[in-house]
Each structure stands twice: as structure tokens, then as C-alpha cells.
Amino acid sequence: MVKKEVLKNYFGYVNFREGQEELIDHILAGKDVIGIMPTGAGKSICFQTPALLFEGITLVISPLISLMKDQVESLIANGVPAAFINSTLTSGQTIKVIELAKQGKYKIIYVAPERLDTYNFMEFAQNANIAMIAVDEAHCVSQWGQNFRPSYLKISAFIESLPQRPVISAFTATATSEITQDIIDLLRLQKPFAISTGFDRENLYFEVQKPKDKYKALLKYLKDNPDKSGIIYCATRKAVEQVCDDLMTDGYKATRYHAGLSEAERSMNQDDFLYDRKTMMVATNAFGMGIDKSNVSFVIHYNMPKNIESYYQEAGRAGRDGTPADCVLLYSGQDVVTNQFLIENTNENNDLPPDILEQVKQKDRERLKQMTYYCHSFDCLRAYILKYFGDRAENYCGNCSNCNTNFEEVDVTEQAQKILSCIARMNERYGVKMVIDTLRGSKAEKVLNVRLDKLSTYGIMSNVKENRIREIINYLLINEYLEQTNAEFPILKMTPKAREILFNGEQHIMKIAKEQKPDAKSAKNRMQLNQGLFNTLREIRHAFATMKRVPAYVVFSDASLVDMCSKLPTDSKAFLDVSGVGKVKLEEYGDAFIEAIKAFKQSAVPTEIMQERSAVEILDFVKQSIELSDEPLPILLFIDKINALLFQISDKSIHVKRITDYLIEQGYLELETADNRNNRVSSAKGRAVGISTKTIPSANDTVRKQNFYSQEAQAIIIDRLADVIQW
Ligand code: ADP
Ligand code: ZN
Numbered sequence: 001m002v003k004k005e006v007l008k009n010y011f012g013y014v015n016f017r018e019g020q021e022e023l024i025d026h027i028l029a030g031k032d033v034i035g036i037m038p039t040g041a042g043k044s045i046c047f048q049t050p051a052l053l054f055e056g057i058t059l060v061i062s063p064l065i066s067l068m069k070d071q072v073e074s075l076i077a078n079g080v081p082a083a084f085i086n087s088t089l090t091s092g093q094t095i096k097v098i099e100l101a102k103q104g105k106y107k108i109i110y111v112a113p114e115r116l117d118t119y120n121f122m123e124f125a126q127n128a129n130i131a132m133i134a135v136d137e138a139h140c141v142s143q144w145g146q147n148f149r150p151s152y153l154k155i156s157a158f159i160e161s162l163p164q165r166p167v168i169s170a171f172t173a174t175a176t177s178e179i180t181q182d183i184i185d186l187l188r189l190q191k192p193f194a195i196s197t198g199f200d201r202e203n204l205y206f207e208v209q210k211p212k213d214k215y216k217a218l219l220k221y222l223k224d225n226p227d228k229s230g231i232i233y234c235a236t237r238k239a240v241e242q243v244c245d246d247l248m249t250d251g252y253k254a255t256r257y258h259a260g261l262s263e264a265e266r267s268m269n270q271d272d273f274l275y276d277r278k279t280m281m282v283a284t285n286a287f288g289m290g291i292d293k294s295n296v297s298f299v300i301h302y303n304m305p306k307n308i309e310s311y312y313q314e315a316g317r318a319g320r321d322g323t324p325a326d327c328v329l330l331y332s333g334q335d336v337v338t339n340q341f342l343i344e345n346t347n348e349n350n351d352l353p354p355d356i357l358e359q360v361k362q363k364d365r366e367r368l369k370q371m372t373y374y375c376h377s378f379d380c381l382r383a384y385i386l387k388y389f390g391d392r393a394e395n396y397c398g399n400c401s402n403c404n405t406n407f408e409e410v411d412v413t414e415q416a417q418k419i420l421s422c423i424a425r426m427n428e429r430y431g432v433k434m435v436i437d438t439l440r441g442s443k444a445e446k447v448l449n450v451r452l453d454k455l456s457t458y459g460i461m462s463n464v465k466e467n468r469i470r471e472i473i474n475y476l477l478i479n480e481y482l483e484q485t486n487a488e489f490p491i492l493k494m495t496p497k498a499r500e501i502l503f504n505g506e507q508h509i510m511k512i513a514k515e516q517k518p519d520a521k522s523a524k525n526r527m528q529l530n531q532g533l534f535n536t537l538r539e540i541r542h543a544f545a546t547m548k549r550v551p552a553y554v555v556f557s558d559a560s561l562v563d564m565c566s567k568l569p570t571d572s573k574a575f576l577d578v579s580g581v582g583k584v585k586l587e588e589y590g591d592a593f594i595e596a597i598k599a600f601k602q603s604a605v606p607t608e609i610m611q612e613r614s615a616v617e618i619l620d621f622v623k624q625s626i627e628l629s630d631e632p633l634p635i636l637l638f639i640d641k642i643n644a645l646l647f648q649i650s651d652k653s654i655h656v657k658r659i660t661d662y663l664i665e666q667g668y669l670e671l672e673t674a675d676n677r678n679n680r681v682s683s684a685k686g687r688a689v690g691i692s693t694k695t696i697p698s699a700n701d702t703v704r705k706q707n708f709y710s711q712e713a714q715a716i717i718i719d720r721l722a723d724v725i726q727w
Contacts, residue, residue, distance in 0.1 A: 001052075001053065002053075003021075003024055003025075003028070003049055003050075003053065006049050006052045006053060007045070007049060008576075008582060009079075009582050009583045010048075010052060010078045010079060010080055010582050010583070010584070011045060011048075011049075011078060011580070011582055012078075012560070012576075012578070012579065012580040012581040012582035012585060013045075013579060013580065014579070016045075017041065017042045017045075018041070018197045018198070019035060019037055019041070019046075019195050019197040020042055020045055020046050020049075022193070022195055023035045023046040023169070023193070023195060024046055024049050024050050026193040027046075027047070027050040027132065027167055027169055028050050028053060028054075030167055031167070031191070031192070031193050032167060032168045032169065032170075032189040032190050032191065032192040032193070033046075033169045033170070033192055033193045033194070033195070034138070034169075034170045034171075034172075034180065034183060034184065034189060034192045034193075034194045034195075035169070035170070035171045035172075035194075035195055035197075036171075036172055036173070036174075036180065036194070036195065036196035036197070037171070037173060037195075037196075037197045038173050038197070038199050038201060038316060039173050039313065039316040039317070039320070040201060040316060040319065040320035040322075041173075041197055041201075043136070043171040043173075044071065044136075046169070046171065047060065047132065047134035047136075047169050047171070048075070048080070048108065050132065050167075050169075051107055051108050051131070051132060051134075052080065052107055054131035054132060055129065055131060056128070056129035056130055056131035056132075056166075057101065057104075057106060057107065057108070057109060057128055057129060057130050057131060058107065058108050058109070058130075058131055058132045058133070058134060059109055059110075059111055059125075059130060059132070059133045059134070059166075060108060060109070060110045060111070060133075060134045060136060061110075061111055061112075061113055061116070061133065061134070061135045061136065061152075061155060062110055062111075062112070062136040062137060063112070063113060063136075063137050063140050063149050063152070064136075064137065064289070065086045065087065065088060065112055066291075067291075067292055068084040068086055068110040068112070069084065069088070070274075070292055070550075070551065070554065071084075071110060071292070072084045072108075072110055073550045073551075073554050074554050075108060077548075077550065077554050077555065077584070077585065077588075078582055078584055078585065079582065079583065079584030080107060080108060081105060081106045081107050081108075082106055082107065082108040082109065082110070083097045083100070083101065083105075083106050083108075083109050083110070084097075084109065084110035084111070085097055085098070085109065085110070085111045085112070085115050085121065086110075086111070086112035086114075086115065087112065087114070087115075094120065095120065097109075098120055098121065098124045101124060101128065102124060102127070102128065112151075113149060113151035113152050113154060113155060114151045116151075116154050116155065116158040117154055117157075117158065122158075122161070125158070125161075125162060126161075126162070126163065130162060130164075130166045131166055131167065132166050132167045132168070132169060133155075133159060133166050133167070133168050133169075134168075134169045134170075134171070135152075135155060135168065135169070135170040135171065135187060136171050137171070137172060138152075138170035138171055138172045138183045138187065139172040139173075139174040139179050139182075139183065140152045141153065141155070141182060141183055141186045141187060142178075142179045142182035142183060142186065143182075152186075153186065155186075155187055156186065156187055156188045159187075159188070160188075168187060168189055168190075168192075170183050170187055170189065170192070173313075180194070198386070198391050199312075199385075199386055199389045199391050200382065200386055200391065200393070201316060201319065202399070203319045203322055203323060203324050203325060204315065204316070204318060204319055204325055204326075204327050204382075204399075205324065205325070205326045205327065205399050205400065205401075206315075206327050206381040206382055206385070206399075206400040206401065207326065207327070207328045207329070207381075207400065207401035208328075208329045208331055208374070208375050208381065208401060208402075209328060209329070209330050209331065209401075210330075210331050210332065210375070211330055211332075214302060214330045214332065215243070215246060217330055218232070218243070218247075218300060218302065218330070219250065219657075221298070221300065221326075221328060222252065222280075223655065223657075225297070225298065225326070226653060226655065227279075227531075227535075227653070228279070228297035228298055229273075229276065229279045229280070229293075229295060229296060229297055230279070230280055230281075230296055230297050230298035230299060230300065230318070230326075231280075231281045231282075231283060231287070231288070231296060231298075231299045231300070231314075231317060231318075232254075232280060232281070232282045232283070232299075232300045232301075232302055233283060233284070233285060233287075233299065233300070233301045233302060233303070233305070233314055234282065234283070234284060234302040234303055235284070235302070235303035235304075235305075235335065235338055235339075236284065236303075236338075237258040237259070237260045237284060239302060239303065240256050240257070240258045240282050240283060240284055241256065243282050243302060244256040244282040247280060247282065249678065249679060249680060249705075250656070250657050250660075251635060251636060251639075251655070251656025251657050251659075251660060252279070252280055252656070253277075253278045253279045253280065253636065254278060254279075254280040254281070254282055255269040255272050255273055255278040255280070255281055255282070256269060256281070256282045256283060257269050257270060257273075257281060257282075257283035257284070257286065257287040258283060258284040258286055258287070259284065259286045269281070270287070270291070273293070274291070274293055274551045275545070275551050275552065276542065276545075276551070276552050285305070285310060285314060288313075288314060288317050291317065292320070293317075293320075293551070293553060294320045294321035294553045294557045294558070294559075295321055295323075295552070295553050295557055295558035295559075296317055296318045296319065296320065296325065297318065297319070297323070297325050297326070297558075298318055298325060298326040298327070298328065299314060299315045299317055299318040299325075299326075299327050299328075300326075300328045300329075300330065301314070301315070301327075301328070301329040301330060302330055303330070303332075303335045303338065304329060304331050304332075304335035304336070304339070304371060304372070304375060305339075305371065306339045306342065306343070306364070306367065306368055306371065307364070307367035307368060307370065307371050308367070308370055308371050308374060308385060308388045308389075309367070311329070311371065311374075311385075312385055312389075315327035315329075321553070321557035321558055321559040321560075322559050323557075323558055323559045323562060329374075329375065331375040336368070336372055339368050339371075340365075340368065340488065343361055343364045343365060343368065344361070344488050362486050365486040365487075366486060369484065369486075370388060373474070373477070373478050374388075376471070376474035376475075376477075376478065377402065377478060378402055378407060378475075378510070378511040378512075379395060379402060380393070380394070380395050380396055380397050380400055380402055380403050381397075381400040381401065381402050381403075382397040382399065382400050382403075383395050383396075383397065407511035407512060408511075408512055409509045409510070409511060409512075410509065410510055410511075410512050411507065411508070411509055412472050412475070412508050412509070412510045413501065413505065413506070413507050413508045415461065415464065415468075415469075415472055416472055416475075416476060416481070416501050416508055417501055417502060417505075418439065418457065418460050418461055419435065419439065419461075419469065419472060419473060419476065420476070420481070420482075420494060420498050420501055420502050421457055421502060422435060422438055422439050422455070422457035422460070423435055423482070423492050423493075423494060424494065424502070425455045425456065425457050426438065426452065426455065428491065428492065428493045428494060429491060430491060430492065431484075431489055431490055431491055431492060432470065432473055432484075432490075432492060434446070434447070434452070435473070435492055436466055436469050436470060436473070437452075438452045438453075438455065438457065438458055438459075439457065439458075439459070439460060439461040439462075439464075439469060440459065440461055440462050440464070440466065440469070441453075441458055441459025441462040468512075471510075471512070472510065473492070475508075475510050476498075480495055480497060481494070481495060481497050481498045481500075481501060482494060482495065482498065483495055530565050530600075531653075532600075533565050533596075533597070533600045534561060534562070534565050535644075536596050536600065537561045537564055537565070537593060537596060537597075538552075538561060540589075540592050540593060540596055541555045541556055541561065544588075544589060544592070555585075555589065556580055556581075556585070556589070557580055559579060559580060560578055560579055560580035560581065563578045563579045563580070564578050564593060564597065568597055568600075568601060569594065569597060570594055570597055570598050570601065571594065572586060572590055572594070575590050575593065575594055615722070615725070616722070618646065618650050618652065619721050619722055619725075621645065622642060622645045622646065622718070622721065623718055623719075623721075625645050626641060626642065626645060626718060627641075628711050628714045628715055628718070629711065629714065630711050632690065632692060632708035632709055632710050632711075633708060633709050633714065634706055634707070634708060634709075635656055635659060635660065635707060635709060636656060638709060638714055638717070639654060639655075639656050639659065642654060642718075642721075654721075654724070654725055658724055658725065659717060659724060660680055662720070662723065662724045663680075663686070663691075663717075664680065666685075666720075667683055667685045667686075668682070668683060668685055668686035668689065668691055668713075668716075669681065669682060669683060669686055669691070669707070670682075670683040670686075672705075679705045680705075680707065681693040681705055681707065682707055686707075686713070689710065689712045689713045689716060690709070690710025690711070690712045690713050691707055691708070691709055691710065691713045692707065692708050692710075693705050693706070693707050693708075694706050694707075694708060
């Protein structure tokens with residue numbers, strides 16, 4: 001077999017992605033390699049493909065124990081004999097795996113670095129035919145990296161102890177030259193072939209929003225993107241709890257993750273998300289390392305992270321399967337303050353000598369500044385990120401909120417002059433807020449106390465909105481007419497360039513967003529998808545996943561389902577053309593999916609006709625077909641049932657929030673305020689028709705309320721659907 005056959009037969013892909021083929025060719029030629037590729041670029045294929053072509057066994061060293069099981073399950077699902085050895089196995093299980101490995105039962109074995117020098121493993125390795133050692137997350141060997149793992153230092157000794165030196169391949173998403181050199185030195189790679197693919201992830205859409213009310217903005221996003229799975233990152237544990245609770249109250253299937261939760265709850269919640277029992281994960285940055293969920297459709301940052309590195313890593317967890325995905329950052333000025341506070345008050349590096357500590361802080365402040373500029377930039381966001389990482393980039397990508405916003409060009413020369421001269425008159429001793437207050441003629445004590453109201457520039461921009469002045473100041477900062485000191489309370493200073501504006505009247509045209517609908521996203525990445533069929537396929541996938549006890553994406557990624565919806569294969573040959581379908585998956589799942597697609601094709605009413613069905617007809621169909629449950633149901637399950645019916649004959653769906661809003665309006669539910677939260681609980685009128693509110697305890701002493709709907713209540717909802725929904 002040649003490498004392309006392996007790629008298709010085992011992994012179901014037709015073409016290699018950037019960098020993959022070169023790495024594989026060098027490995028197959030017996031050369032050491034180092035691959036530097038961003039998250040989601042497809043590093044695994046680079047060692048899994050040659051592993052299947054080599055005679056012997058490939059050992060994959062990975063620090064992420066949580067990931068090994070999934071990767072091995074994925075391999076097995078693709079027909080690759082694989083196993084893992086780490087601390088989650090009992091010693092009996094370990095012995096068994098090693099026994100089977102000795103019998104040549106596996107092509108790929110994942111192993112945790114701590115296991116390398118155990119007696120059992122050494123003995124096995126000494127006598128086995130090891131063709132390659134692949135070191136995943138290779139930056140863990142370097143002390144300069146974020147995730148130094150001392151046990152990675154054992155790798156080279158282990159390799160040297162082998163009777164024959166296998167090919168060594170190393171992979172990482174961390175790119176600095178310092179770390180790359182460390183990897184080469186510490187793993188003792190021999191003249192490695194190195195490749196660093198670009199950092200761009202084309203399928204990711206980047207957006208920055210500056211909403212007044214972040215929660216509302218979040219809800220709007222979720223409403224516009226129903227049925228999608230995603231991660232919502234918050235800066236603090238408290239914010240995680242709040243947002244997660246609010247989402248659940250609003251009827252979303254959300255769960256949460258942060259370091260303050262018990263180990264048991266964390267692992268349960270993580271599984272709920274991985275296995276698609278919950279569609280949304282609200283989390284601090286503690287969540288995500290080693291999470292390889294391929295069908296994450298969005299990553300929303302509820303708060304701005306501390307630097308671009310963190311942002312790109314976290315945002316990069318969206319769209320790993322290559323389908324279009326959104327990375328949305330909800331910015332507020334408070335986020336900057338929170339991060340400044342964290343920088344000044346961190347204890348993390350307290351054992352460093354004071355001067356070094358100050359240097360570290362200085363670097364952190366600088367990084368925070370770059371992150372803040374990202375949020376204020378009017379230029380292509382993707383280009384901003386790529387340039388930050390030293391990649392070359394066009395100034396227009398067409399797939400970020402700045403490229404897709406209609407800006408109008410406004411001459412801000414005069415306003416910039418006013419701002420700069422005000423800063424000059426204030427002797428360059430104040431921060432942004434004071435400058436703005438002075439320009440707008442604020443009567444605040446802190447302004448009057450230091451007699452800023454006596455300046456000739458006091459109040460000269462009293463008719464300009466605070467936000468606009470801030471935008472212009474940011475523009476001057478980004479373009480280096482102003483700079484901010486790196487201090488706890490940053491002060492605005494002019495650079496020598498500022499003279500050009502102040503004294504020489506250098507003209508400045510700034511891009512300012514026109515008031516417009518915010519969701520004018522580029523159509524090219526929003527595919528036309530038959531939602532009904534997609535959902536059917538998703539259900540079939542879910543059934544297989546449940547049966548086999550693996551996450552859904554191990555069966556098929558969303559990208560594969562989308563491809564099925566567009567190719568509509570009705571025989572094995574055509575099914576094999578679907579991206580992600582290899583021989584084993586064809587045999588295992590082909591029939592079920594093909595049947596569903598055939599049924600869809602036969603019953604499919606052309607979409608034009610579908611849309612012509614009146615709302616009345618659709619609702620009649622729902623009324624006649626729905627089976628009410630005699631067990632009281634949570635609203636979510638009930639709505640799921642309704643939506644399943646809707647999908648059969650329309651492209652419509654309804655949202656839980658609509659229903660609960662309606663029930664409040666009609667007095668069946670009422671708001672109860674507790675713990676600063678609004679719970680929707682049953683009222684007397686609601687109880688009369690069998691809506692009951694149950695209290696569900698959860699961790700950290702918070703309680704959650706859930707309503708159950710009796711058959712009578714279900715009937716009422718169905719009966720009133722026409723009032724609730726305005727299509
Ligand atoms: P990384 O380890 O670099 O973060 P993965 O190896 O997990 O990325 O791959 C990310 C996703 O891309 C996986 O779903 C994988 O199956 C898919 N993938 C990898 N190579 C290809 C390819 N050549 N064509 C299509 N999809 C691919
Ligand atoms: Zn762009």
C-alpha cells in the first residue's frame with residue numbers, strides 16, 4: 001500500500017493537508033522530523049500514516065492521558081490495531097497490553113512518558129521491533145515552554161537503550177526558535193527535517209464585539225446559531241457559574257468547568273460535553289488542554305484573555321474538523337482592568353528574584369497591550385493574529401468581522417489634534433479615562449481637584465461621545481502616535497510622531513463602523529445545509545456512539561456528515577467518497593447512513609415546496625403526530641420532540657426560551673430571584689396544570705431549579721404553539 005491508499009482506506013481522506021506529505025515522506029525515508037503545526041492542522045496523520053506502512057510498531061509518546069483513550073478509540077474505529085499504556089490501566093491490564101504487543105497485535109501504541117522506564121515496558125521494548133517513536137506535544141521537553149514535563153527528559157535515554165534506533169518524529173504547535181532548538185537537542189534528533197506550516201486556520205471566522213450587555217450578545221449569537229456545540233470561556237470561576245446558570249435557566253444544555261469544582265464533577269461535565277449530552281461548555285481557561293473534540297462550532301470569549309497566545313490557543317479549539325467555525329470575543333474595558341490586576345497581583349512567579357519578576361510582568365503588560373489592540377483594531381483580525389506570530393498575511397481575509405464590516409472613512413485630524421494637545425497640556429501625566437473626562441468637561445471631583453478644568457482644552461470635545469474619543473485614542477495608540485506606559489496605571493505619552501499631527505496638520509482618515517446589521521457575515525463560509533437530513537444523520541451517529549460508548553466524533557466528524565448531506569451517496573462506492581469514510585467505517589456504518597439518505601431522497605419534498613407549507617399546516621402536523629408523555633418532562637426534552645417533528649417537514653425549529661417566555665407571559669411560570677439569579681419557577685396557575693419545580697443540588701452550594709411539565713401542561717403548550725411562534 002502507498003501512503004495515499006493508507007490515507008483513504010484508514011482515515012477516509014483523499015488529499016494531504018499542508019506539511020503532512022513532506023513529513024510522511026521523510027519519515028518513510030528513515031529521517032528524523034520535527035513538525036510545527038497549529039492545533040487542528042492534522043499532526044496525528046503525519047505519524048499514523050507511516051506507522052501503518054512500517055513493518056514494526058510505532059510508539060507514540062503523549063503527555064495527555066485524557067486524550068490517549070479517544071485517539072486509540074478513533075484508530076480502532078478506523079480499523080487500526082492500537083492500544084495505550086498509562087496510569088489509568090490496572091497493572092493487570094498493562095501486562096495484558098504488553099503481552100498482546102509482544103505477539104505483534106498492535107501497529108500503534110500510545111504511552112505516557114512516565115511509563116518508559118518501568119521494568120515491564122523496558123523489557124518489552126528491548127525485544128520488540130520498534131520502527132518509529134513519535135513524540136507528540138514535543139515542547140513539553142523544554143523548560144521554556146508553557147507545559148514542561150520533566151518525564152519528557154527520559155525520552156532520549158529510553159531511545160538510546162534500544163538495540164536499534166528507530167526513526168524519531170516530534171510534533172508541536174509551539175513555535176519559538178528557542179523551544180524548537182530545545183526539542184532537537186533534548187530529544188537528540190539527528191539532522192531532522194523540520195517544517196513549520198503557517199498558523200492560519202482558514203475555516204475560523206474571527207469577530208470582536210463590544211456589547212453593552214454581554215449576556216444578551218451571547219444569547220443573540222446562540223439564537224442565530226441554533227443546535228451548535230461550543231465553548232464559552234470566562235475569566236473567573238464566578239463568571240463561569242453565573243453564565244452557565246443563566247444559560248440553563250434559559251433552556252440551554254450547558255455545563256461548566258473550572259478548577260474550583262470537584263474532580264468528579266469536572267470529569268462528569270467534560271464527558272457530558274464530549275459525548276454531546278450537553279452542547280455548551282462554560283469554562284475558565286482550565287478547560288481544553290488535551291480536549292480533542294473535533295465538532296466544536298464556536299468558541300466565545302466572554303472576557304478578553306490576557307494575551308494573543310492564550311486567545312489563539314483557546315479559540316483554535318473551534319473547527320478542528322475543518323468545517324467553518326466562529327471565534328467571537330466579547331470585549332469590555334473592564335476585561336483590561338481585570339487582567340492588569342492579575343498581572344500585578346499574581347503569586348505564580350513569586351520565587352523569582354525581584355528584577356526578573358519585574359521583567360516578567362513587563363512582558364505580560366506588553367502582551368496584554370497587544371491583546372487589547374486586537375480588540376480595537378479596524379483592520380483584518382486574522383492578519384493581526386498571524387503577524388503577531390510572525391507569519392506573513394494579506395491585509396484582507398474576507399472572513400473576520402473587520403473585513404466584513406462596512407466602515408465609513410472619517411477625517412479625524414481635528415479631533416486627533418484636540419486630543420493630543422489636551423494630553424500635552426496635562427503634561428502627559430494621566431491615563432485614558434482622565435484625558436477623556438477632561439476633553440468632555442467632566443465635573444468629576446478627581447478632575448476638578450487637580451484643576452484640570454482650568455486647562456484651555458477642558459470641555460473642547462463635550463459634544464463627542466466617550467466611545468468615539470476612546471476609538472480615536474486607540475487609533476493613535478495602534479499607529480504609534482501615542483504610547484502607554486507599562487505600569488499598573490498606564491499613562492498616555494506622545495511619541496515624536498505626534499508632532500506631525502499637532503503642528504504639521506498631517507491628515508488622518510479613520511475607519512469607523514457604519515451602523516448596520518452585525519451579522520453580515522461572508523456567505524462563502526455559511527454552507528447551505530439540509531438541516532433535516534443533517535439531524536437524522538446526527539441521530540444515527542448518536543445511536544452508534546452510544547452503542548459503542550465512544551464520543552460521537554469518533555464515529556464521524558460533523559465535517560463528514562455535512563459532506564454526506566451534500567454528496568447524498570446511496571451506494572457503497574459513493575459513500576466511500578465522503579470525507580472521513582475509510583474502508584472500516586464504510587463496512588461498519590455505511591448501510592445505516594445510506595438507508596437514511598435513500599429514505600431522505602425519496603421523501604424529500606423539494607425545498608421550494610417545503611417552504612410553501614403554511615405555518616398552520618406545519619403546526620397541524622405537529623399536533624397530530626406528537627406523542628405526549630404521561631411522565632412529567634423537563635421542557636428541553638419536550639421541545640426536542642417537537643423539533644424532531646418540525647425537522648421532518650420544514651426547516652423550522654423552536655427555541656425553549658420562546659416557550660418559557662410565553663409561559664411567563666401567561667402566568668404559568670414566574671420569576672423568583674435568589675442568589676442574584678432569576679429562576680423561572682411554577683406559579684399557582686402553573687401548578688394547577690401540573691407544572692412542578694424541582695430543586696436540583698449542584699456543587700459549590702448553588703442550587704438549580706428545573707421545571708417538569710405534566711401531560712396536561714404539554715397539551716397546553718402544543719395547543720398554543722401558534723401563539724408562541726411567529727414564523
Ligand atoms: P492536531 O493534532 O494537529 O491538533 P489532529 O491530528 O487532531 O490535529 O487533526 C485535526 C482534524 O483534522 C482531525 O479531525 C483529523 O481527522 C482531520 N484531518 C487530518 N488530516 C486531514 C486531511 N488530510 N484531510 C482531512 N482531514 C484531516
Ligand atoms: Zn479579515
